Amino acid sequence: MNSYEVVVLGGGPGGYVAAIRAAKLGKKVALIEARELGGTCLNRGCIPSKTLLRLAEVIETIEKAKSWGIETGDMTFSLSKMLGRKDAIIQQLRSGIAHLLKQGKIDVYNGVGNVQADGEITVQLAEKKEIIRGDKIILATGSRPLVPAIEGIEESAYFTSDTIFDIDKIPESMVIVGGGIIGVELACIFASLNVPVSIVEMNDRIVPSEEPEASKALSKSLKRKQITILTNTKVMKIEQHDGRQLVHVESDSGKAQTLDTEAMLMAVGRSPNTSAFNDLNLEMDGAFVKVNSAMQTSDPSIYAVGDVTGGWQLAHVASAEGVVAAANAAGETETVDYRMVPRCVYTSPEIASVGLTEADAKRQGIDYKVVRVDHAGNGRALAQDEKEGFTKLIASTKYGEILGVLMVGPHVTEMIAEPSAFIHLEGTVDELASMVHAHPTITESLYEAAASWIGKGVHH
Amino acid sequence: MAKEIFMPKLSSTMQVGTLLQWYKNEGDAVDVGEPLFEIMTDKINIEVESYEEGILLKKYFQEDDEVPINHVVGYIGEAGEKVPDSPPGESGAAKEQEDVSDSRQAQVEDLTEQGISETATEHISAGSQGEKTAAEKPRATPAARRVAREENIALSDVSGSGPNGRIQQNDVMEFATSTTSAKATPLAQKVAAAEGVDLQEIKGSGTNGKIYRADVENAKGPGPVPAASEDKRVKMDGIRKVVAQRMAQSKSTAPHVTLTTEVDMSDAISLRKQLLGPIEQLTGFRLSYTEIILKAVASSLKQHPNVNVSLEGNEIVYKTDINLGLAVAVDNGLMVPVMKQVDQKGLSSLTEESKRLGKAARDNKLAPEQMSGGTFTVSNLGMYAIDAFTPVINQPESAILGVGRIHEKPVGIDGAIELRPMMVLSLSFDHRVIDGAPAAAFLTALKETLEQPVKLLV
Numbered sequence: 001m002n003s004y005e006v007v008v009l010g011g012g013p014g015g016y017v018a019a020i021r022a023a024k025l026g027k028k029v030a031l032i033e034a035r036e037l038g039g040t041c042l043n044r045g046c047i048p049s050k051t052l053l054r055l056a057e058v059i060e061t062i063e064k065a066k067s068w069g070i071e072t073g074d075m076t077f078s079l080s081k082m083l084g085r086k087d088a089i090i091q092q093l094r095s096g097i098a099h100l101l102k103q104g105k106i107d108v109y110n111g112v113g114n115v116q117a118d119g120e121i122t123v124q125l126a127e128k129k130e131i132i133r134g135d136k137i138i139l140a141t142g143s144r145p146l147v148p149a150i151e152g153i154e155e156s157a158y159f160t161s162d163t164i165f166d167i168d169k170i171p172e173s174m175v176i177v178g179g180g181i182i183g184v185e186l187a188c189i190f191a192s193l194n195v196p197v198s199i200v201e202m203n204d205r206i207v208p209s210e211e212p213e214a215s216k217a218l219s220k221s222l223k224r225k226q227i228t229i230l231t232n233t234k235v236m237k238i239e240q241h242d243g244r245q246l247v248h249v250e251s252d253s254g255k256a257q258t259l260d261t262e263a264m265l266m267a268v269g270r271s272p273n274t275s276a277f278n279d280l281n282l283e284m285d286g287a288f289v290k291v292n293s294a295m296q297t298s299d300p301s302i303y304a305v306g307d308v309t310g311g312w313q314l315a316h317v318a319s320a321e322g323v324v325a326a327a328n329a330a331g332e333t334e335t336v337d338y339r340m341v342p343r344c345v346y347t348s349p350e351i352a353s354v355g356l357t358e359a360d361a362k363r364q365g366i367d368y369k370v371v372r373v374d375h376a377g378n379g380r381a382l383a384q385d386e387k388e389g390f391t392k393l394i395a396s397t398k399y400g401e402i403l404g405v406l407m408v409g410p411h412v413t414e415m416i417a418e419p420s421a422f423i424h425l426e427g428t429v430d431e432l433a434s435m436v437h438a439h440p441t442i443t444e445s446l447y448e449a450a451a452s453w454i455g456k457g458v459h460h
Numbered sequence: 461m462a463k464e465i466f467m468p469k470l471s472s473t474m475q476v477g478t479l480l481q482w483y484k485n486e487g488d489a490v491d492v493g494e495p496l497f498e499i500m501t502d503k504i505n506i507e508v509e510s511y512e513e514g515i516l517l518k519k520y521f522q523e524d525d526e527v528p529i530n531h532v533v534g535y536i537g538e539a540g541e542k543v544p545d546s547p548p549g550e551s552g553a554a555k556e557q558e559d560v561s562d563s564r565q566a567q568v569e570d571l572t573e574q575g576i577s578e579t580a581t582e583h584i585s586a587g588s589q590g591e592k593t594a595a596e597k598p599r600a601t602p603a604a605r606r607v608a609r610e611e612n613i614a615l616s617d618v619s620g621s622g623p624n625g626r627i628q629q630n631d632v633m634e635f636a637t638s639t640t641s642a643k644a645t646p647l648a649q650k651v652a653a654a655e656g657v658d659l660q661e662i663k664g665s666g667t668n669g670k671i672y673r674a675d676v677e678n679a680k681g682p683g684p685v686p687a688a689s690e691d692k693r694v695k696m697d698g699i700r701k702v703v704a705q706r707m708a709q710s711k712s713t714a715p716h717v718t719l720t721t722e723v724d725m726s727d728a729i730s731l732r733k734q735l736l737g738p739i740e741q742l743t744g745f746r747l748s749y750t751e752i753i754l755k756a757v758a759s760s761l762k763q764h765p766n767v768n769v770s771l772e773g774n775e776i777v778y779k780t781d782i783n784l785g786l787a788v789a790v791d792n793g794l795m796v797p798v799m800k801q802v803d804q805k806g807l808s809s810l811t812e813e814s815k816r817l818g819k820a821a822r823d824n825k826l827a828p829e830q831m832s833g834g835t836f837t838v839s840n841l842g843m844y845a846i847d848a849f850t851p852v853i854n855q856p857e858s859a860i861l862g863v864g865r866i867h868e869k870p871v872g873i874d875g876a877i878e879l880r881p882m883m884v885l886s887l888s889f890d891h892r893v894i895d896g897a898p899a900a901a902f903l904t905a906l907k908e909t910l911e912q913p914v915k916l917l918v
Binding site: 398399400401425426427428430431 | 646
């Protein structure tokens, strides 16, 4: 039986990062992954979706370019080439992870791992079963798409984010159930391929995790892409008819309608993968594993990170938690600072935010002041012909502490690192307002917001 | 070629030094003047600074190891240089230096006899000139002086963290960064200003000790919601470590016995009242009970020389001088300045001396000779609501007197109950060298002297 100082279950952005950090701290480490290295993020999530969203961006630019005086012929799409490019990127990143694990002398077990109550871990490999031990165990088993119990769903053909990136032909139409981040990103991809898309959302707005004004801005732009958005609406029943799906929906006000579609995507949320450690009887927080600030479960020798612990369910949060869990498993004492975690939606326009929302600040009883700067007057945004969007700055009235920033616009997912750094290094509006920003850039809007916040705005 | 680092010989009696902690790990780059490790001699702990530049190649000894003087404790050289795997023993370089600097060594030893501690750098490179200028210049290591020159910092503005307040390179560097206040985040600076928290007092939790808002709030005291019950941990070093080691050493080697007696302080109080004015006029200092007690102790010790003793090896040494230590509470520990030949001094000079030494101790400015040579110690907790306690003997002395508060108590006098200002004296003695009867006789004599201080004139 092989014995390790640290055994990591799951090779996604939480698990493989934890394994490498533990190895760098001098520990003997094993990693168990049932599928491919990179987990959901690399194989069925962040990376494939961003690869395809890049297509959507280019298609949209080509279309926009007509009004700038650039004429092309009719566009044609090769789905197989598009997916081929996506697969090549995944393959490259996957072998990158394999290389890093090898460099860290980490033993990788490609099989389904199961932690027994006595702490031993059985791994079902292709040809045999192996048992290993770990002084410390890090659970990074992630999550999977949640399929809601809707009448007729068993008989229906539906996609989830696990299967949609390997779709074999561009469908004639698409209904997306769930208007969260996954739903709206995929809506953008398919809409750019000229697929009529409908989003069905139970909430009163899409991307309910973000501020209402971000939902509003995105909603406006999605509608311009001919995407139908049905909010306050529930799926009641799904029926099959001639290989097509009939999706019966009903709004809060009782208005019922039937959506006739070729393809249907379930994007209503994700549920944690806990079967690998059911025997441990760890303390849970709802469906998720409960952890303390050191990422420790109710069993002090077992840590858990990423989606399986709930929270934001973001890859970079899982990695940050993985690093902390690995350090703590190696005897150090670290905690994750969640204040500066950026949240990104890669639609067009993009949404990026960090820190508190206005509602959070209100709930916490903090005195704050908000400045919002629209990109409509921003030189770079106009030059790019991407003037939809805005920058919103929330800071505490007492010290000018930057509590939160929300940006909507092109490439704001890259720009959010600036306010994130300010929050991390505890800069205040005064420093932000005295920092020189390049002109013309969209980040100037952040500077304008800060300057305006202290009453020294030039353009605002 | 790799250079030897050896255990410096700091006094003529020093045979071994205890390695307290390393400041560098193998493979670390070391600069001239950087503290390498801390050692403890029988008297005090000091930091040994490097006088070579290079990579610390080898450490032969670990914390709490005892190393004979001049033995090689490690090597500094270039990365990859070969050095012996096991300790090579006595250093050739150390011997050479000893021969060359014979006369200077003697001079240094003269001082160290009285307890002066020298860092290795000064020991070798500064030598005699340090002594001459000591009166005008702040005590600082050569490396600290160099940095101060480069950074244009007045050494008198820097407080030293080394032994006897000696300024080290690190102190100057820290001073340089602290004055630019770059060590706190902008938010932390604002919060500190608003809450009236001194940033200099705070230890930052960020990279290189950068102070964050949370650090300021923690320093402010417990907030409304105490951050998860994590305990604060502080590495024991400096004075704290010396006190800890010496207390444990004393308690574990000397069988302590404590006797107590109650003293009627009526006459001592009236003596103090009479002398307060004249002594203040003469010296500018106010006479306190401490000095009266010191004087009475010295007089009683003179009558009972078998308490003014010290155990050295197999011999009991009867000390000729009566040198009294006075325990003074300082930040992070306890200092014991020593007043020499107290039996030969009057109350006014005693008052002046004890006040000056007390202040020097609190300011961390005691010279080593002001802390050595004690034959008996007095520890006064009378300013607190303490009646009696069991003081720990300050070795190599053999007895210590604990002084409690003066407190009115009903006392039976000639068949009547009267309120009298009473004070408890607690005498702890080392039963290996002093027996119960002579200790009791000494304490009785002391009580009588304090009750009839006129006896001091005899």
